[in-house]
Amino acid sequence: MNFDKRAQLIRKYDVPGPRYTSYPTVPYWKNEPLSNEEWLQSIHRNQKHFSSDDVSLYVHLPYCESLCTFCGCHKRITKNHSVEQPYIDAVIKEWQLYKSAGLEKSRIKELHFGGGTPTFFQADELVRLVHSLLENQQVDPSEVEMGFEAHPNNTSKEHLEKLHTLGFRRLSLGVQDYNPRVQKAINRIQPFSQVKKVHELARGIGYNSISHDLVFGLPKQSLKDMLFTVEKTLELRPDRISLYSYAHVPWVKRTGQRGFDENDLPTGEVKRELYEQAKLRLLDVGYLEIGMDHFALKEDSLAQAFLSKNLHRNFMGYTTQNTPMLIGLGMSAISDSWFGFAQNKKSVEAYIDGINKDQLPVFRGHLLTKEDLVIRQHILDLMCHFETELGVHDSFDFNLNVLLRLKGMVEDRLIEIDGNTLRITEEGIPFVRNVCMIFDQSLQSSASREGVFSRTI
Ligand code: SF4
Structure with missing residues (x-):
């Protein structure tokens, strides 16, 4: 397709729209408040319909030491690490509440730590969490897909080794962009040498699926910056690359996205060109475009799942595990019973308070028609x-x-x-x-x- 034709299509179709990690999408959910009884009924409907004990678990670990100004996640910024233990206690108790409510026989097929910054937590706190979640379950790493989001600035050798011992084989490194000017604009300073260090450490320890998350459309990002970032990424040849579009939603994250001017943002055709040029380069060196914004080496399991039409998508993004139920633990986490969605309370205090009252801390959701x-x-x-x-x-x-x-x-x-x-x-x-x-x-x-x-x- 020539440039003029593509520019014309971009002008026509560049409109506000969902990213579809769910349908209906969150702004159109109808059940608020959602009671524990309604949510549990939806879970029991799932169990009856699918006759399966397989579950995917997502754990939201919301703390970060500093604020990246492009961030759209539910997070809490603090340098006070005394928050770790009570938060992990609450997550463990939340899973116990689910087990007492009918999920006691669950077989965890997928465990993912997202955030926030999972590696904000001490390695031993994460180990304690994994042991409690997988209590009574034999873990064969080839049968349970376990991964975590790793911030290059605070992921230590201890994190990598201890999580690997537990069965983690997958991690995704938040890269965004390597240009210092862009990193300054988004308040995320992390040189290539730092990412390389964590990447190579992980490879050496035995992680066999490493993903790098890049973002296009960031403030002050030029085509040259994008291509520079892609070339540096290719030096490490990650198994998967996500190339996310920067979601500019200042009405949602008022404090997080105020650190730059609207004029600093590439938009429309200029923004799309960043993606198209990066994509051409990735395809050129052997990556396969799978689903939206994702690339993987042909031998990677996600690429294989795409080719065999077994790829699945849920709130964690694309996955090879098509489990019928996803339970999200932690503040703001979203669960999916196929017949319904439920979201946990969005502040740490309200979340922990709900757990302390022996209630599942869901506050809204949607029961699908x-x-x-x-x-x-x-x-x-x-x-x-x-x-x-x-x-x-x-x-x-x-x-x-x-x-x-x-x-x-x-x-x-x-x-x-x-x-x-x-x-x-x-x-x-x-x-x-x-x-x-x-x-x-x-x-x-x-x-x-x-x-x-x-x-x-
Ligand atoms: S981008 Fe990640 S590390 Fe930065 S504030 Fe958001 S959740 Fe925290």
Whole structure:
């Protein structure tokens, strides 16, 4: 596709839209408040329907020592490490509450530590947490996928060794951009030598899936910076690379994203060019584009899952584990029973207070309708496989409306329809969120998305 044509499409489709880690997306959830009883009913419905004890566990570890000004995560900034022990105690107790409520036989297939900064915690606190979560479960590392987000500035050899001994084989390093000017703008100073040190230590210890997270569209980031960052990343040849679009949502994170001016942000075609050029380089050296914003070496398990159409997506992002239930532990964490979503309270104090009252600290969620479940499957298929089957579970009206709305995308050659199969074309991959938005009923009926979502491009 030539540059003019791409620029024209970017102007047409660069609109505010969700990233679809769930459907319906969080702003359209209907159940607030969500009671413990409603949430547990949804979990029991899952157990009845899937007859499976497999669970994915996500643990949100929210503390960070300093604030990165581009950050959109739920975090708490502090240098006071006395917060570690009570927080870990609360997470352990939360899992006990779930076990007493019917998940006592659960088999954990996936365990992921995210944040915040998981390695803010002492290695021994993380070990204590893992032991408690996996109590009574035999862990064969080849059967349980265990990974954590590693901040290059505070991930120690002790963290890497102790977590590896427990069965962790996967880590993702937050890189963002290597240019000092960009790092200063986002208040995240970490030279390449630091990332290299942690990466090589991890490799030496035996981590066999290392991911680097890069971000395009950051303040003061030029095409030269992006390509420099990609070249430095390739020197280490991580198994996976995420190339995230910087989500500028100052209305959500008022304190975190105030450290730079709107004029410092590359937007529209300029921003997309950062992604396109980085992508070309990654494809050129053997990475495969899988799902949205993700690349992996062909031999990596995520690439294999994509090729065999076994890739799955949940609140943790893309995964090879298609477990029917995801339980999110910790402040702000989101759980997914397939039939419902639930989010924990968003302040550490409210979260711990809920646990101390022997209550699951959920405060809002969404119980999916029959129609939600059909749309959810379409969106999941599009995000994971770049195609979906129309008509199988859809009503005639739904189908007709979707087909009418897809017409422009067929004309723009972003998608093709072959019988019942809707396939996103090579040119259409950057617009996958826009294709999903066509199916999104809650979005169709809402007045405005400005001030709710970041832009799709
Ligand atoms: S980007 Fe990571 S380390 Fe920085 S403030 Fe956000 S959660 Fe903390």
